[in-house]
Amino acid sequence: MDYIYLAIALPLLGVLVNGFFGRRMPRKAVGTIASLAILGSFVVSLVAFLNYIALEGGAHTVMLLPWLSLPPLEISYGFLVDGLSLVMALTVSLVSFLIHVYSMGYMADDDGYPRYFTYLNLFVAMMLTLVLADNLVLMFVGWEGVGLCSYLLIGFWYKKAAPPAAGIKAFIVNRIGDFAFLIGIFLIFWLYGTFNFTELRQSVETVAFAGHFPLTLIALFLFGGAIGKSAQFPLYVWLPDAMEGPTPVSALIHAATMVTAGVYMVSRMSFLYSMTEVAMLVVACVGAFTAIFAGSIALVQNDIKRVLAYSTVSQLGYMFLAAGVGAYWIAIFHLFTHAFFKALLFLASGSVIHGMRGEMDMRKMGGLAKYMPHTYWHFLIGAMSISGIPLLAGFFSKDQILFAAFTTRPDIWPNAGMVLWIVGVVTALFTAFYMFRQIYLVFLTKPRFDEAEIHPHEAPSSMVTPNWILAIGSVLAGYIGLPALFAGIIHMPNAFQPFVSGALAGGAHVAEAAHGAQELFKEVLTTSISVVVALLGLGLAFYLYQVRYGVTEKLKRAFAAPYRVLLNKYYVDEFYDSTFVQPGRVLCEQLSRVVDLGIIDGVVNAIAFVVGAVGQVLRPIQTGFIRNYAWYMGAGAILLVILLWLGLGAK
Amino acid sequence: MGVSFAAGNILSLLPVGVIVLAALLLVLLEVLWAGRANRRLAGFGGLAVVVAGIAQLVYFPLLPSPVLGGALRFDGFAAIVALTVLAVLFLTLIVSPAHMARMGLRGGEYYALLFLSASGMMLLPAARGLVSIIICIELLSLPLYVLAGYNRRLAFSREAGFKYFLLGAFASAFMIYAAFIWGTTGTLSLGVIAESLPSAGNRALLLLGLGLLLVGFAFKAALAPFHAWVPDVYEGSPTPVTGFMAAAVKVAVFAVFLRVLMEGLMPLAEFWRLALYVLAIITMCLGNLLALHQMSLKRLLAYSAITHAGYLVLGLIAANAEAVSAVLFYLIAYSAAVIGSLALVAAWATRRTDDVYISDLRGMAERQPLAALALTFFMLSLIGFPITAGFVGKVLLFYAAYKAGYIALLIIAIINTMVSVYYYLRVVQAMYFLPREQPEDAAEGGLKAAAPVSVVAWPYLTVALISAVAIVVLGLVPRSLLVWLSMCSF
C-alpha cells in the first residue's frame, strides 16, 4: 500500500482545518471533521492491512521524501508496512476513532472544543508516525510529537493550576527518558551507520555483535526512552498526574496508545534486544517490578481515574515483562487487548464522572449501577477482561505472558523465569482485587452521596455507543491470538502471532514450547493458577466490600503503616521532589545569583572597578605643583640614564 | 663641509620663508590694523598658509635637498610634516578669530606667534644636526609658552603658560647637555654620528648624553614621567592653542624624534630601545588610567595625548621602514581627530573656563546632531575603530611593531586601547544617552524650555567637519596618502 502516509496526512489535514477555522465553525462540524479524519486513517490502515494479507507477508517500505540527508547519514520520510506496524496502526486508528466520537459527547460543553480536536488529531498523526516510521529518527519525531500532544492535552484546562503543572511534569519526565533514547540513537548510528529498521536489522544480524557490550548499552539506553514514555519504574510518576487531562485523553493517550509506544519500540528493535540477554533481563525485571509496584499502589487509591492510571502502569509492566522474556508477540498482543479494555474502563469512568458532575472520589460514589446501567456493564466487562476472568480478551493475553515468563530460563539467571512468574501472579491477584473493589465502590455499594443533590444520569448515546464497541473488543479481541491450549480446543488457530512475528525476533521458543506434552501440562498448570488467582481477587473484593462492607476501615487501622505507605504511593513523588526538584531549584537560583551575578559578573565588574580605582588613586600624583613635576622629570632623567646603562651592563 | 647655495635647494626654504615672512608681516599689520583685527589678521595668515602650502607642493622635494651647509635637508618626510603643520595651522586660523572674540582677546601678536612656532615645526624635521634640532625646538616652543598663557584674564591660562615655560626650559637644559654626545663622538650631525658611534670613546658618558637628550624629546613628546605638564597646559591654554599644540607639536616632535633615532642613533638602538620600552609602558598605562575619571574634555584629551604618545613610541622602538609611514599616518590621523575635537570644545566652551565638561555634553546629540556625530567620529578614531583614520593608523603602527617583534608591548598597548574605550565612549554616552540636565522643565514647556540652544558657529563646525571628513576618508581610502608616505620614507 503505497498510500499509507495518507493515514498520517488525513489527521494532519484535520489539524490544519480545525486549527485555522475551528473557532469559526459549528461545533458539530469540528468534531465530525476530526472524527472523519481518523476514520479515514482507519480505512487507509485497513486497506493496507487487506493489501498486506493479499500480498502474503510482503513487508515493504514506502519512501516519501528525504528528510535529513548528509551522507552517510540518510534519514527519510519512509514508512514501514509490516505486520507489527499494521497491527499498531489499526489499533491506534480504531481506538482513536471511537474516542473521538466519544469526545464529541464528553467535551460538548467545553470552551476549547476546536482546540481539543486539533490536538487530538495531531496526536493521532504523531502516533501513526511513530508506529509507521521506517527509521528510528522518524520514530523519534512521532515519539516526541505524541509527548507534545500529551503535554498539551494534559494541560488542556490550563486555567486551573494542576493540569499545566502535570503537563510539564509529563513532558520533562518523558524528556529524561528521551535523553537516554537519543544516546541510544547516537550509539546505533556510530556502530551501524544507519537508522533504518530494515538495514539495521540486517547489520545487527549479520555483523553479529551478540552479547557485545555496546549492543547491551544501546538496548539499555533505548529502553531508557521506553521507561519514560511507557511510564515504567522509576519514571512512571508522570502518568498518574496525567489524569488531570480530560478523561477521553486519558483513555486514548495515557492508556490505549501513547504509553504503549515503549513496548512497540522494544518489539520493533527486538532483533537487537534478543542479541543481549542482560538487556532482556533488565527489561523483564523492570517490567515485572513496575507491574507489582503499581498494582500495589492501585489497591488503596480512592480516585477513580488514579486506580486506572496505576493499573495502566502495572499492565504496561506486564507488556515489558513479556518483551523481556522474548515473547514479543505476546507483548504486542497484550498491548492490543489492553487498548480495548483499558480504553473502555477509562471511557466508562469518564461516563461516571460525567454523570456525577465531575466527582472523581470513589468514596463519594456507590450504587451507580441503577443510574447508569450501560456504563456499569461497560465497566464490568472491562474489569473482568483486565482481571483475567476466563474467556475474555485480557485473560488470553495475560495468561500467555505468565506462561512465557514461567518457561523462560535465561543463561545468566536460570531461575529468573520463576521469580518473574510469581511476581506476575501476585500482580494478577492485585489486579483482580482493585478492579472489583472499584466495581463495588462505584456501582454496587450503597450510595455515599446526597441523592437529593446529585442526580447521576446515563451518558448520551455518542458516549455509550463507542463504549459498546470497545466492550465487544474487550471480549473478543483475545480470540485472534489464542494460546496453543485453547487454540487446539476450539480449532481456532493463532492468527495474531504469525501475522506480527515477521517483524519480530526470537519468540520462537514459545511457539515450540506448546508442542511437548510436558509443556502442555505446564500451560494447563499456569492457566489454572491464573484463573484461581483472578477469582481469588474477585472473591476478596466481594468479601471486603460486599459481604462485610465497612470492614476495610478496621483493616486500615490495623495496618496503618503499610496502608499509609501505599496510599502515599511509597512517597516516590516526595522523594523526587526533595532529592531532585528542590535541590535543582536551589542550584539554579544559586548558580544564577552566586556564580553568574556574583562570581563571573563580579570578576568582570571587579576588573572594571580596580582599573577605575587605580585611575582614581593615581590622580593625586598630578598635584599641579611645578616643583613636583620637576622632580618627576629629574627622577625620570635618572631612570632613563639608568635604563641606558643597564643595556651597557647587559653587554 | 662645502656650503652650497644652489637655486633648487634654496627654493625648498620657500614655504618656511613664507611663514616666517608672514609672521613678521603680522606683527606689522597688527600695528597697522590696530584694534580688534582678528579676522583680518587670520585672513591674511590663512592666505600666507595657502601660499606656503602651494609652495611646498610645487617644490615638493622628491629628492633630498640639503641647504645651509647641510644643517637642513629638505626631503619628502620633512615636506609631509610641513604640510601637516600647515594644515593644522590653517584649521587653527579658522577657529581663532571667533574664539578670540568670544574670549575677549586682542589678536595682537597671537597670530605672529602661531606662525613663528609653525616655522619652527616646519624646519624641525629638516634639521640635520642636534644643534639645529635644539634650536628648532626652541623656536617652536618659545612662542607656545606665550600662547599658552595668552588669555591673561584667566588664571588657568596664566598658570598654563607659567608651568609650560618653567618646565620646558628645564627640559631644554637637559637636552643641551647632549654635549656629551659631541664630546665622545666629535659630531652632532645625524648622519655622521651614526658612522662614528661604533668607535665612540667613553660609552657611559655617551649614554649619559643620550639619556639627557632623550629627556628633552620625551618632554616634548609627553612621555611619562615627563608628561606632567601636558594636562595642566592643555587645559589652561586657549582652546585653539591647545588644538594647535596637541596636533602640530606632536607631529613635528615625533617626526624629528623618529628621525634622530633612526638616522643618528641606530647603532645605539639596543640601549634606547630598552629605555623607550619602559617609558612606553609607563606612558600608555598612566595616560589611560588618569584619563578615566576626567570631567574636563580638554583634560581628557590631554591624557589621551599622553596615551597616544605611548602608542607612537611603539613605532619609534620598531624603527623599521614600516614604522616611518606608520608613525606619520598615525600622527596625521591623530591630528585630525584632536583638532576637530578641540574645535568643538572651543565652540561649546564657556567664557569663564574656556573648557567643556562632559556633563555639559548631555543631550548634545539632539541639540547639535551634526557636531555630536563629528565628535563621535573623533572619539572612535582616537579609539581606533574601523572606518576611521585612527584604525588604519593603529593597524599600520601595530604592524610595524609586530614585525619588529615587540609582541608583549603590543599586548600592553592593546589592553590599554580597551581601557581607553571606556573614557572615549563616556563622551559619546553623554551626548547620546543622557538627557539634558533639566528635562522636566523642558517637558513642562513654558519659558524655561527656551533655554539657549548653543548654536555651533560656522568656523568651529567647518573645522570639525573638515576633520571628520578627513578621518573617514583616510579611514576608508587611505590609499593615496599611503602611496605618498611610502615615497617619503627615509
Add this chain to the structure above:
Amino acid sequence: MEPIVVYSLVLSAVLFTMGMLAVLVRRNPIIMFMGIELMLNAANLAFIAFSRHLDKLDGQVIALIFMAVAAAEVAIGLAIIVSIYRYRRDVDVDAVNSLRG
C-alpha cells in the same frame, strides 16, 4: 684627557647639579629660572671643554649659539613671570596649582 678638560667637565657637572637643585627645591620662580640658566651654562662649559679636548672650534660656536638661545628664553621667561606677578603680587610657585588631577 687633559686635566683642564676634566676639571672643566667636573665643574660643569657641579654647576648642572646645582642648577637642577635650584629648580627642584626653591619656590621663587626667578631663582628657579636662574637655576635653569645655570644648567644651560654648565652645558656650554662642557661644550667648550670638549672643544679643547677634541681640538675643534665647533664646540665654542655651539656654546655661543646656545647662549643666544638662553637669552631668548630669558626674555620670554621674565615676561611670563612678570605677567603672573602682575595678577598675583606674589610669586611662590607652590601657590600655582589650580590645574591638577
Add this chain to the structure above:
Amino acid sequence: MDALIQMMANAPLLSIIIFLPLAGAIIITLMSPAKSHSIKWFAFWASIATFLISLFLLAGGGGFEKFSHIEQYTWLPQIGVSYHIGVDGISLWLVLLTTFLLPISILSSFSAIRKREKEYYILLLLMGFALTGTFVSLDLFLFFLFWESVLIPMYLLIGIWGSGRRVYAATKFVLYTVVGSFFMLLAIIGLYVHFGTFDFIYLRSHILPPELQTWLFLAFFLAFAIKVPLFPFHTWLADAHTEAPTAGSVLLAALLLKMGGYGFIRFCLALFPDASVWAAPWIMGLAVISIIYGALVCAAQTDLKRLIALSSVAHMGFVMLGIFSFANTSIGQVGATIQMVSHGITTGALFLLVGVIYERRHTREIAQFGGLASVMPQYYNMFLITMLASVGLPALNGFVGEFLILLGAFRADWALGGLATFGVVLAAVYLLTMFRRVFHGECTKPENQKLLDLNVREFVYLVPLVLLMLWIGLYPKPYLSVIKPAVDRTVRAVMRISSGSVEYARSGEKAATALAQVLPENAPGGDG
C-alpha cells in the same frame, strides 16, 4: 523572469546587498525627522528590496561549495588589502537570515519606537549593512572592519532606545566585545606579518606552523568566544539583550551571536587547523558547560527577556559543540551551521514575541503575567510553536541542528556528547515553566485582562518566522544541501592538515606549499 535572473547573476549582487541598506540609511539622513511615517516605510521598503535582491543569490544555481559571487577590487595595495567578498554554503544562509530579519525588525519597531525615529531606522539599516559585510568578507582586514562596525550602531541602539540600565548594558556590551576584537586585530596583523596579505583565500591554503597557530588561534578564540558567547564570557549578553529595544535584541540574538559562530567555522578552523584540533576538547568542554549552565541559570530567571537571552548561551553552546566536534565526519559542523540559522529564527521570534507584550504592558517580569492564553489566543499559539522550536522538538527547526550536532559530538567525544544531550531535558524545564507562568492559570491581573491579541502588522512579521521554523524542521534538505559541501571542505582540510599530511609554511616567508592535495583548485587569490 529568466532575463531578470540572468541580469542579476551578472550584477555585483553581494555588493548591492551590502550597500543597499547603507544607501537607504544615507537617504534617510536627508529626510526630515518630522516625517516619521515616511521614514519608517522607506526603511522598511529598502530592507525588503535588499531581501528580495538577496534571494537572487539562490537563483544562480550551482553549488555553494566554493565561494561564488566573488568580487575583488584592490583597495589598499600597500598593505595587501582588497575589497574581496564572496559567499559559500557556510555564509549563504546567514546572509539571507540577515536580509530576512532586517525588514522584520524594522516592522516590529513601528509602534514600539517613539523617540528619535530617524536615527533609529538609520542605525537599523547600518546594522544590516555591517552584518552582511561581516558574513561575506574574504579579506581579514575587511572582515574586521565590518565586524567592528556592527558594534557602534548596536551600542547606540541599546544606549538610546534601551530600557532600565541601558547605559550600563551598552557600555558593558562594547567593552566586552572590544576586549576580544582587539586581540583578534593583533592576530590578524600577525597573519599579515607572516604572509604579507589579508586575503582569506590565500591564507587558508598557507598554514602556519602549529606553535604559531596556537597563539593566533587564542586571540581569535577570545573574540569569537565572547561574541558567541561561550561560558564564562557570557555575562554581557544578558544585560545587553535585556535592555536593548526589541529589534535590537532580535538582531543581537539572531545575528550578532552568529558572528562568533561564523568566525569560528570560517576563520579559526580554516586558518588554524592544528590549533583548532588541539583546542577542541577544551572548547567542547566549555560548550557543554555553556549548555548545562546556561539552562540552569535560565531556570532561575524572573525576567522574561533575560531568560530568553540566557537561553542563547545554552543554544549557542550547541553550536560551539558542533563546530569543534572533530571526527571523520562533518555532521557536527553542518549541524552547527544550520543551528545558527534556526537559532536566529527561533530566538529572534521569541524576542519579537516578548516585544509584543512588552509594548502592551511595559514590563518583562514573568510574575506580572499569567493566564494570557485565554486573553490572547493567537499570541499564545505563536508563542507555543516558537517555544517548542526552542525546546528542540522534532519537526521544528531546533531539532535538526541539535540532533546533527549531538550526533557529531557524540562521535567526537561520547562523554561530552552525552552530557550535552542532557541539555535537551533542561531546555524543556525552563521554557515550559516560563510558558506556564506566562500563559496558564487564571488571568487574575486586571491590566492583563484587556490585553489585545496580535494585530495584523504583528502577524505579518511573525508568520514568516513560524513558517520557516516548520520548513527547516520538516524539510531541511534545501538548507543542508547548500551547507554541507562548503562545511565538508573546511572540515576535510582541518583533518588533513592536523593529521600531519601537509607541509607547513615557514614563518615570515610567503609559503609556496599550497595544500594541493586538499584544496586543489585553491590558487592564491582566486577561488571558484
